[in-house]
Amino acid sequence: MKPDIFQAIADPTRRAILTLIAIQALTPNAMAEKFDMTRQAVSKHIKVLQECDLIKPEPSGREIYYHFNAKKMQEFDHWLAQFRESWKTQFNQLDKVLSTLKQQK
Amino acid sequence: MKNDLLFDFNVDKAAKTVYITREFDAGIDLVWNAFTKAEILDQWAAPAPMRSKTKYMDFTVGGKRFYAMISPDGVEKWVFQKYTSITPKTNFKLYNSFADKDENPEPVGSEWDYNFSEEDGITKVYITIYNESLERMQSIMEGFRIGFTMMLKNLDELFAASKQN
Numbered sequence: 001m002k003p004d005i006f007q008a009i010a011d012p013t014r015r016a017i018l019t020l021i022a023i024q025a026l027t028p029n030a031m032a033e034k035f036d037m038t039r040q041a042v043s044k045h046i047k048v049l050q051e052c053d054l055i056k057p058e059p060s061g062r063e064i065y066y067h068f069n070a071k072k073m074q075e076f077d078h079w080l081a082q083f084r085e086s087w088k089t090q091f092n093q094l095d096k097v098l099s100t101l102k103q104q105k
Numbered sequence: 106m107k108n109d110l111l112f113d114f115n116v117d118k119a120a121k122t123v124y125i126t127r128e129f130d131a132g133i134d135l136v137w138n139a140f141t142k143a144e145i146l147d148q149w150a151a152p153a154p155m156r157s158k159t160k161y162m163d164f165t166v167g168g169k170r171f172y173a174m175i176s177p178d179g180v181e182k183w184v185f186q187k188y189t190s191i192t193p194k195t196n197f198k199l200y201n202s203f204a205d206k207d208e209n210p211e212p213v214g215s216e217w218d219y220n221f222s223e224e225d226g227i228t229k230v231y232i233t234i235y236n237e238s239l240e241r242m243q244s245i246m247e248g249f250r251i252g253f254t255m256m257l258k259n260l261d262e263l264f265a266a267s268k269q270n
Contacts, residue, residue, distance in 0.1 A: 006121045006236070015119065083123070083237070084114045089152035091112065091127050094139060097148045098131040101139070 005076050008052040013037075014045050018054060018068060025058065025065040111229070123234040133223035136230065137194045140219060143170065151175070166191050170199075171208060185210045186217075196220050201234075 009015055017031060026034070032042045046066060049055045053072045057064045113126040129136050139145045143162040151157035151174045158181075162170040168188050173181040183204045190198040202214030213236075220231040 006118065009118050010121050012119070080116055086152040087114065087125055087127075088112065090149055091129075093149035093153065095110075095129065097145060098129055098135055098139060101135055101145075102131060 005052045005054065005072070008048050008054055011045070011048075014049055017045055017049065021055060021066055022068040022070070025067045027063045027065055029063075031066075110227075121236050123237055125232040125234070127230050127232075129228045129230065130226070131228055132226060133194055133221055133228045136223075136228040137221055140221075140230070141197065143172075146170075147172075164188060164191070171204070173206075181206065183208075185214075189216075194221060 009018070013035065016035065020026065020031070020034065028039060028042050028046060031037075031046075032039050035042070046055065050057065050066075053069055055066045056069050057066055059065075110128040110130060111126060112128075113124070115124040116122070117124070131139075139149070141164050143159040146162075147157045147159050149157075154177045155174050157172055158175055159170060159172040162168075162172070164170070166188055170186040170188075171183065172186075173183050175181050183206055185202045185204040185208065187200045188197060189200055190196070196219060198216065198218045200214055201217050202210040204210040215237040216235040218233045218235075222229050222231075
């Protein structure tokens with residue numbers, strides 16, 4: 001199953017990777033070095049982040065640089081805002097229902 | 106009536122958890138019923154213009170609520186909720202998953218925890234939602250968007266037809 005964006009950013013290492021490449025695109029080797037991890041461990045994190053569209057590969061010569069996909073993060077924030085609005089609307093509806101029920105008593 | 110009723114919505118992305126707090130200008134008995142009785146839930150528990158329609162609800166531990174959120178043009182999105190714990194007028198927990206109309210739930214859902222407390226006639230409801238998904242929500246919204254587009258298309262046709270007359 002495709003990993004969820006919530007799952008992707010739940011991991012502290014992946015959040016650190018995102019923070020880092022938001023400033024500057026990096027190769028997997030550079031990431032491994034910065035985080036003192038093996039290439040395999042970095043590859044696993046890259047796979048998850050890429051499957052969620054949070055990062056994008058860009059070949060440059062023989063190297064692959066990974067870029068941060070800010071659009072996906074915005075989409076996520078947009079979803080959260082929508083989720084919040086939907087709760088707000090429902091609760092305002094509930095205020096009306098409760099006030100009607102109180103009058104019936 | 107108290108007008109400054111609290112509404113808090115916080116997200117801990119790292120913990121995959123959403124925290125929602127809301128106060129209501131009503132006693133705990135009434136608010137508890139509003140969250141646990143199908144006939145009251147259906148009056149508010151879908152954001153307008155959508156509405157909620159409960160097919161069945163058994164508010165007991167292990168019991169289920171199967172309901173649809175229905176858009177104005179009739180698109181139905183089914184939701185399965187299974188009650189995992191109930192402490193009357195204090196707390197209940199449920200497992201929420203989207204489903205098809207034949208009651209087949211999606212493999213992964215989210216865990217919801219509702220807490221109730223009353224002070225000076227104001228009831229506070231504190232909800233935590235663990236593991237809610239952007240992808241699931243997007244597919245729901247997509248379903249509604251398609252329905253909405255169809256509705257607009259119907260309107261276009263209606264307008265076109267009325268122009269010809």
